[in-house]
Amino acid sequence: MNSAAASPRVTRRLRPDQTAEAAAILSAGGTLAFPTETVYGLGADATSGEAVAGVYAAKNRPRFNPLISHLPDAGAAFAHGVFNADARRLADAFWPGPLTLVVPFAESSAISDLARAGLPSVALRVPRHAIARELLRAASRPIVAPSANRSGHVSPTTAAHVLADLDGAIDAVLDGGATEVGVESTIIACLGDPPQLLRAGGVPRDQIEKLLGRPLGVSEGAIIAPGMLASHYAPAAALRLDAVEIKPGEAALLFGPHAPAGVERAKLAINLSPKGDLAEAASRLFAALRECDAAGVAAIAVAPIPDHGLGEAIRDRLIRAAAPRS
Ligand code: TXA
Ligand code: MG
Numbered sequence: 001m002n003s004a005a006a007s008p009r010v011t012r013r014l015r016p017d018q019t020a021e022a023a024a025i026l027s028a029g030g031t032l033a034f035p036t037e038t039v040y041g042l043g044a045d046a047t048s049g050e051a052v053a054g055v056y057a058a059k060n061r062p063r064f065n066p067l068i069s070h071l072p073d074a075g076a077a078f079a080h081g082v083f084n085a086d087a088r089r090l091a092d093a094f095w096p097g098p099l100t101l102v103v104p105f106a107e108s109s110a111i112s113d114l115a116r117a118g119l120p121s122v123a124l125r126v127p128r129h130a131i132a133r134e135l136l137r138a139a140s141r142p143i144v145a146p147s148a149n150r151s152g153h154v155s156p157t158t159a160a161h162v163l164a165d166l167d168g169a170i171d172a173v174l175d176g177g178a179t180e181v182g183v184e185s186t187i188i189a190c191l192g193d194p195p196q197l198l199r200a201g202g203v204p205r206d207q208i209e210k211l212l213g214r215p216l217g218v219s220e221g222a223i224i225a226p227g228m229l230a231s232h233y234a235p236a237a238a239l240r241l242d243a244v245e246i247k248p249g250e251a252a253l254l255f256g257p258h259a260p261a262g263v264e265r266a267k268l269a270i271n272l273s274p275k276g277d278l279a280e281a282a283s284r285l286f287a288a289l290r291e292c293d294a295a296g297v298a299a300i301a302v303a304p305i306p307d308h309g310l311g312e313a314i315r316d317r318l319i320r321a322a323a324p325r326s
Contacts, residue, residue, distance in 0.1 A: 004230045011163065012172035016131055016281055022174045023138035026051075031058055033148040033162045034135055036127040038098045038184050038202050039155040039286070041070070041145025041163050042170060043135075047110040058115075058169040061151040066117035067144040068100050068185075072136035075211055077101075077124045080109040086212060087190035093211050096128035098181050098202025102189040107200050115144045125185055132174040147184060148173075152234055154321075157182050161290060169179075182283035183313045185319060186215030188216065200313040235289040235300070239322040241315070245303035252298040253288055255281055255305045268295045278310040289321065 014022050025032045029051040032043045042059060044051040046069045063193045071077040074095045081103035083091065090101060092178050105111070105122040127133065135145060147155035148162045148170075156162045159175035166173075186201035186209065196217040197205060209215055213302055237251065245261045246252045252259075252266035256276035263269055272281035292300050307315050 008168050009171065011167050011170055013159070014172050014174045016174065018174065018178050019131060019134045019138055021218075022135055022172065025171050026135075026139045026143060027141070028062065029054070030171035031055055032171055033156075033159070033166065034132055034145070034171040035129055035159075035174065036070075036132045036145070037129040037179060038127070038181045039157055039179055040148040040159065040173075041132075042148035042162075042166070043070070043139075043143045043145045045139075046115045046142035046144040047112055049112045049114045050201050052112055052114045055144060055146065058166055059146060059149070059151045061146065063114070064117050065151075066119055066123060067115050067146050068123040069111050069115060069142040070125050070127060070132070070136055070145050071142055072126070072133050074126055076142075077126055079106065079113055081106050081122050081124055084190055086193075086195050089211060090188060090190070090195070090208065091126075094208075095126040096133065098127070098128075098185040099208075100125040100185045100187045100199075100201075102187060102191065102198065104191065109142075111142050121189070121191060123187065129176070129179075131174065135174065154235055154289050155184060157283070157286050161286070164290075178283075178287075180283060181279075181311070182285055182287075183317060186313070189219075200316045202310070202313065204309045205312055206309065209212055234321050234323075235293045237292050237297050237300045239300045239302065239318065241302050241318055242304045243323055244304070246301050247299075249297075250299045250301045251292045253300060253302040255303050260301070261305050266301075267293060267297050272305075278306070278308075278314065281305065282310045282314055285317065 044055045074091050102123045105310045150165045157179045159173050162173050181202040184201045186203040187199040189196045194217045246263050246266045248265045251268040254271040272284050312325050
């Protein structure tokens with residue numbers, strides 16, 4: 001079960017009440033996809049280099065890209081990193097929830113070097129999804145969990161999405177239905193002053209800045225979160241943002257009650273939120289991108305989406321999906 005190569009195997013389907021079986025797979029060094037409130041994660045024992053290698057292999061993920069370690073509660077997470085005052089306040093306010101904190105690695109922690117890609121820092125998260133928390137408690141060890149997709153693909157928000165990418169490459173998937181938030185966690189680095197936003201996500205920036213009482217820093221130049229490469233979250237179709245007119249043959253991703261001109265010529269039209277609700281739009285975003293791919297459209301036009309609140313994370317994912325492919 002803990003072979004590092006993504007060799008073909010039968011991927012078990014587990015029901016939400018099978019968290020004990022799921023935890024046993026993790027304890028034995030296996031790979032298990034499970035729901036969180038953001039997206040499905042591909043879990044493995046963070047303290048086992050061999051188990052973590054299985055995650056990199058199944059996803060075909062470059063090993064320079066570090067993984068987030070997941071814990072059942074803040075108290076458990078504090079043991080693995082050095083939390084300054086800002087990190088403490090963020091953990092107290094937003095855990096459990098869709099926030100990841102990057103902090104200096106605690107030397108006493110057993111999280112493996114490979115999970116951190118050798119960095120002196122560690123990414124920690126306490127999800128609020130009930131099944132995830134039960135699983136993490138039962139596994140009683142830190143669990144790495146990148147999004148459960150092949151590297152470079154759109155993140156999965158259902159067990160079916162996970163299987164579309166990873167059936168036969170992982171040991172099991174725990175099916176907890178569709179995820180609630182739909183975009184990945186917000187990542188904040190608390191390594192200096194001020195804390196830096198590494199990835200917009202499920203906790204909007206304004207809530208974080210309000211709590212801290214000052215603006216977050218921006219990571220300039222170097223890619224501080226190695227996974228934030230430009231062409232990420234990519235569907236097969238080409239994509240353009242802020243479209244005010246739909247061209248013939250394009251798929252249309254809409255937002256709010258007003259449709260762009262020419263929408264009647266769209267090959268496929270999906271409204272992320274007819275009432276213009278950003279949380280609803282975030283929860284539907286990745287499924288909509290997968291639907292466009294399944295319909296075989298060559299191009300997707302996206303109507304304007306505001307950039308406040310969860311809109312920042314939605315626009316970030318769309319900009320990456322629109323970037324030229326490497
Ligand atoms: O919502 C989420 O965060 C999901 C669920 C499953 O928890 N996980 C997720 O993991 O999105 P992943 O691996 O797809 O994205 C994690 C990001 C990557 O961009 C990675 O480079 C960054 O976190 N990261 C991890 N450790 C880091 C570190 N020590 N310093 C900077 N960035 C780090
Ligand atoms: Mg990912």
